[in-house]
Amino acid sequence: MTRPKLLALRVAVAVVLIAMWHVGSTVRIPAGVVSAKAVFPLDPFFFSTPLAVFERTWRDFASGVIWYHLGVTLLETVLAFVIGAVGGVLIGFWFARQHTVAAVFDPYVKAANALPRVVLAPIFALWLGLGIWSKVALGVTLVFFIVFFNVYQGVKEVSPTVLANARMLGMSERQLLRHVYWPSALTWVFSSLHTAVGFALVGAVVGEYLGSAAGLGYRIQQAEGVFDVAGVFSGMLVLAVFVILIDAGVSAIENRLLAWRPAAVAERP
Amino acid sequence: MTRPKLLALRVAVAVVLIAMWHVGSTVRIPAGVVSAKAVFPLDPFFFSTPLAVFERTWRDFASGVIWYHLGVTLLETVLAFVIGAVGGVLIGFWFARQHTVAAVFDPYVKAANALPRVVLAPIFALWLGLGIWSKVALGVTLVFFIVFFNVYQGVKEVSPTVLANARMLGMSERQLLRHVYWPSALTWVFSSLHTAVGFALVGAVVGEYLGSAAGLGYRIQQAEGVFDVAGVFSGMLVLAVFVILIDAGVSAIENRLLAWRPAAVAERP
Amino acid sequence: AGAQQAEMPKLTLGVGGKTLLYYLPLTIAERNGYFKDEGLTVTINDFGGGAKSLQALIGSSVDVVTGAYEHTIRMQAKGQSIVSVIELGRYPGIVLAVRKERADTYKTIADLKGAKIGVTAPGSSTNFFVDFLLAKNGLKPQDVSFVGVGGGLSAVAQMTHGQIDAISNLDPVITKLESDGAITVLADSRTEEGNARIFGGTNPAAVLYMKSDFVAANPVTTQKLVNAFYRALKWLHAATPEDVARVVPEDYLLGDRALYVAAVKASKPTYSVTGIVSDAGMKNALGMLTAFDPELAGAAIDLARTFDGRFVARATEATK
């Protein structure tokens, strides 16, 4: 498919979704059809309307108030993503190569992954204060596990023949990591990173939502408290655009690093 | 390593961690060392003490009050896990095989993955009520993406030669899915499932935490409201044990389904 | 009082839901620049609930908190020394209401048996408020089921969509529901007579509290904070709801100025006039807590240590 066509299709999807939202939140179902009163399929009190959301977003950007909050959230997200991903990769590799460590800590890692982060928020605030770091920590606890489990598996998936060859070529454990395990696990790493980008942002926003003085999560919380649904949706819209941009960056790096892979086989039915 | 030795090591880790916790939350650092007052390294106001937590857990189980909440949360977790995983696998396969669909929806999937679930909770509650389903939905939104991205990548990782052979053997698209893509992507699926188990539980608990009448999340929040840290930690302890059990189930299935893989090469330095 | 230098000109304040009208004095003090006038830079951290802002205080993440008075009592029982320095709300402002469609079934509080009641969070003061009312009417908390629905949009959503039978919540949620004609009020602690009926007098709600150490170490800063809040209370007392609507950020207007004005009007009596927690109020608060919390029932509470009236007295003095 050509790029312009693809773009057109993508835009079409957005248009259809927004149109549905618009109609649902502005056109009432006449009384008697689904209930005694005339009702909106998507009650604008809870779903706002696309126009209100866009207008709101526009206003926020025009007046400039959102830049500061966006900046805070962006910083938290990027930090959470980088720290979580690097941590996940390092510990993942370490576990994969140290079978005893892995076996001993296995249940603890899994249990840790199951702790509800929302409950941890006060503890992070205690240790890290209310600045960005407690939000980063929350994001890290999400990103870390996603990356960790994939790296751990990715390292185990190295082709035994390639591994045997590399070892016979005289590679030390460190060289194996660098020349064999790491490139081989890269597809796994990147697959997890695509998930992790979103979760880094979620962590940051949830952290802000639970206690902070700035950031998109803070704004969303304020908006929720005053029934400002347009504000909530506008915040989410900005978040979404945001993640698409970060993810595009990840994909660009991925394509560069994985240039060696065979292009998908031309498949004809 | 033999099983008993492994078990012993695992228990040793738990004992060390709990001992650290115990000492940290019961023995004060004398005044003047780190601050002007004598302080606990782990303030029991935030961390409770292991004894209090165990005693509390014991009491909850003995009195039986926890079983009902545990049951609710377990049900939510399992539903979220199963629905999210099945959805992730199905949509992941669909995307991986339908290049146009994948290309068009790619940015939307990524944006959706970045929506903070906490903010979505009210919408789920609105649509699905306050029963278990709104919690399940929250869990599903976490599990789904983790599984989805891995399945999507897993399908792409199928060996081109094996794929070509299967196609030459006359397999239809459906047969390819069943006999090639599915078994090949299974390692990817299971890797994501290990992460997803934890997140299903997190989703359920967070959902309960944000609005419910039962479940461990509800109990944790209740305890938090009255600053009953022992109650909070006891809830988390139960969660952790819980996840280890579910994960053991996943591993058992994994070992069965992936019996064909070469055992890890006996590596000698 | 402005002459003296504050020990801590920059400080952080925690609040659990700044947009709630419960905390309106804070917003007024902030918007009218009273902190600045006192030479203070106050960073306001908003938390997911009162419990979280208190935890932040204990963990030293924030310096002072605007929160519920009952926290000072609870913390005393837990061996934490927390003291309130000015009363912001004299009535809790919590309202228990039932959904219109179920008003026939749940005519009085005594009928609530088996009902599903939405509270801001399990274990929060909205929850205790219901517990208290139930007890007065011969019911036990176990006779109903509580659901945490928060204090914003989702509370409205749950009520209008019939997920809960009754709601114990604060403004603006209550006024919104009232204006939609969705609820019938059973108990209203926003008014004087309501409080008299429920508690037999006042029951302090929002206060400014902090660690006792903070007060000891920063008397000037504390005084300046109290001055600012006291001015806000005075201003509020004199202002019309329309004045309030002009002062608060536009976002706070609920997208519906009239609704906001109505909500402020309904809440106005709840704001403290003197800034002083009365002895009767303290007793009422303690009585309510000990009724349900076994931990508190056994504890010896020195109510005198929960409120330090010196600062309000000085602020009153200064403005005279």
Place this chain on the structure above:
Amino acid sequence: MGVVAAQVPLGTALTGSAVTLAGLRIAFPAPRRREPPFTAVDGVDLEVATGEFVAIVGPTGCGKSTLLNAAAGLLVPSAGRVAIFGEPLAGLNRRAGYLFQADALLPWRTALDNVAVGLEVAGVPTGEARARARGWLDRVGLAAFLQRYPHMLSGGQRKRVGLAQVLIRDPEILLMDEPFGPLDALTRQFMGNLLLELWGAARKAVLFVTHDLEEAIALADRVVIMGAGPAARIIGEWRVELPRPRDIAEVRLEPDFHRLYRDIWSTLRDEVAKTYARGEGPL
């Protein structure tokens, strides 16, 4: 001397032609952008008649596998055309069975299930498919290895499982890429005879790539020699008129065999040496 393939009229679909490659060019994108694509084969004309056994021999890397891939429909030619039984090939060649040069067994299926899978997907009930697969594994000498997963088999064993996997489906066209490469001489003879026997019974069209010129002559009706790449072409064709049915071990003793061998070998060697002398080969 070699009969140059260009004699076959271009663009006509002869009746009885199972595989037609006409004017085929296959180019691969260069490893780095901006460089020109790499033309593996160019101007290849090759026809395999129904029931004909054609062997392709050529220097390593000349494009033999590439040709088979094109005939299988796995590679889309850059130019030229591929026709199967007279029909232009669009998509996969469903009438062919292809034994790949590289390992291509399904790693998650045992030897038995790997062989049975071709029948299963065609709708044969599992029980019957397995029974027949058992028979085939027996014929390739792996009766004792039914339950092994591919990674538990030796290289030659895997190849034989692959052979059974292809043959059990009884395809009209057989594309075989060095099928006997990792087998010892004796097993190779057994397998060759097995193949000839099947082919003799059902008269399939076979396109057989090998590096063993003796094997090529012993098996084939026609031996096609490719030149070295890039842009490799077919540089010669020899019809093998040795009597059928043949036994592979015995046919080598025939004087005609040796004459043909020497004839082809000298051409092949000269051609390859020529290319190598241009500096494109080793040493």
Place this chain on the structure above:
Amino acid sequence: MGVVAAQVPLGTALTGSAVTLAGLRIAFPAPRRREPPFTAVDGVDLEVATGEFVAIVGPTGCGKSTLLNAAAGLLVPSAGRVAIFGEPLAGLNRRAGYLFQADALLPWRTALDNVAVGLEVAGVPTGEARARARGWLDRVGLAAFLQRYPHMLSGGQRKRVGLAQVLIRDPEILLMDEPFGPLDALTRQFMGNLLLELWGAARKAVLFVTHDLEEAIALADRVVIMGAGPAARIIGEWRVELPRPRDIAEVRLEPDFHRLYRDIWSTLRDEVAKTYARGEGPL
């Protein structure tokens, strides 16, 4: 007739012995539990002296690759012992280079980088490692394919990259598993001569697995024949007394060569046929 290997005294580490396999048994766990393990080779005694070129020939699946894996230290024997230069082997055999039967190149490195990697890990600066790798790729005839990733190479090209990858490290012991399998006859000769030249210059110990008996005789000092598995043993050894230095193409013309060939082939065939007749082979 064959000199049975048991003549080599067991348990002694002869001076000058590069690889010693003594009483080796290697068993693999059965595919299903509860079944007995599969004994691939049993009672294998083999010694390769320093500077000796030993070729192993045997039916497919007999355990040749298994033996090389044991000598490389990749497989732990179930019984018996492996010694390298007289030292019992513990862990990996760091003095050997191993050309695997299956594709084993690093898929994420170009041909050039794949060859250079062995030097790089030994601490040679990247620039020099690449320059030398370039030279080696030239010697194996792949000068034009430096920048290709393995999946862009033909089977024979990949094998030659693997060959260069092993040889560039100049190991004292060479373990080679069908290194010339997917090469055409001429390239095979070139590569064989290349190997002989290197070996002649540095007198390495070589353990060379092949299915081509002619190649084995042309290259080796000693040809070892293995019987069919399971529990395969060495069934015969022949010393090749042909003069050195040899040219592979020419040495085949010597009358001694043919005598030896026929001698070994008849033993091999009889032995394999015998096993097959027991019902363990094809047909």
